[in-house]
Amino acid sequence: MPTSFNQSVIDEFRANSGKVGGYFEGGDLLLLTTTGAHSGVQRTVPLGYVRHGDLLMVVGSNLGSDRHPDWFHNLMAHPQVRVELGAEEFEALAVPAEGARRDRLFAHVVSKEPGYGEYQRSTARVLPVVVLEPDTTSADEGPSEVANLADKLMEVHVWLRGQLGRVREEVETHFAARAAHRGPGEPPAPGLGLQIRQRCLAFCQSLEFHHTSEDAHLFPGIEAHHPHLADVFERLRAEHRTVARLQRELSGHLTDIAGADPEAFRGELERMSTELTAHLAFEEETLLPLLKEIPFPPAGPAT
Incomplete structure (x- = not known):
């Protein structure tokens, strides 16, 4: 279950089309819903995000701890996730970046949000950079309206x-x-x-x-x-x-x-x-x- 703090942020986010106050006021925030790796239960967490061109990215910082956050383990077991961004909601594929590409993207993240650099310096764990790819599979051949x-x-x-x-x-x-x-x-x-x-x-x-x-x-x-x-x-x-x-x-x-x-x-x-x-x-x-x-x-x- 989400912590009471997370739940209050989630409730405020949904009530105000993505706008929240307090610690996150003015920040870039989204809601990520994953499926539990072992439980199969859906879990929603508020996360900061960074854009790079058309890419939408979140970082598994876990405040610089030595273990990946639970939501990262979930998306590695169940890659399809749901993203809430402002008043928009969409399904996405969660793909951690690899190798040199991960390093380039993380450098961009740090240039926008230096705090992630501090988190990386506090742990030997390589912080995952996860790209959230909206599901844009073409449905041109499918029905324009589902009636039956x-x-x-x-x-x-x-x-x-x-x-x-x-x-x-x-x-x-x-x-x-x-x-x-x-x-x-x-x-x-x-x-x-x-x-x-x-x-x-x-x-x-x-x-x-x-x-x-x-x-x-x-x-x-x-x-x-x-x-x-x-x-x-x-x-x-x-x-x-x-x-x-x-x-x-x-x-x-x-x-x-x-x-x-x-x-x-x-x-x-x-x-x-x-x-x-x-x-x-x-x-x-x-x-x-x-x-x-x-x-x-x-x-x-x-x-």
Whole structure:
């Protein structure tokens, strides 16, 4: 649970479109909501932020202590976070910067907020600089308005395809930079290891949630009204199990993306991409006609 001080700041922030008084008055403040690494419970904390061009950054200073703050451990386990900035609220991917890029960004942070330099000098721990990337996956191919369950399914599928595309692009960029690098030191291009890890993890967690919800709620409800489609639903469930196995294999490679074998990683990603793309297409072909008659969101009880 948030401390009473943090909760009072959160309440004031939300009541005044991001403006607070007292210790934080006039400062750049946002609210970050993460999912507990072990509990799975959502936690919200007020944090100072720094901008650098289009980048929105927070620093895991923990007031200069020798351990990372809890919210940092949370976002490493669950990279999708929610950000409240002024009156705006959006979902984001939390990506800690790496190596030379982290050092450059931290130098910019200190130039704007020197206190972070004092925190770094008080601990041997390298203070994480976390970039909060708004989820801007294109939904141009999805429904412009969600009016029924078919529209909602397509909205989720478009998001999943977009995220998978971004993962593949970043993997190719990362391995191309590694292959082109000559000499000692880091590759000249910014390292993408943690970025790939965070995006893959966010994608896999969203996909797992989507498939679990379908297996537990969507499929049984439709199957009860369309028993002649039992074979279709058995195939969809089997495909869910196949995709889940591929996700686990891919996650094994993510434990050390920097040292991963490029061909092995590409192979796992390609297999999952092929299986998932075919699965989504089959699901749309069979389920969309049935779901168009079901309004979304569902109507509430009559009053």
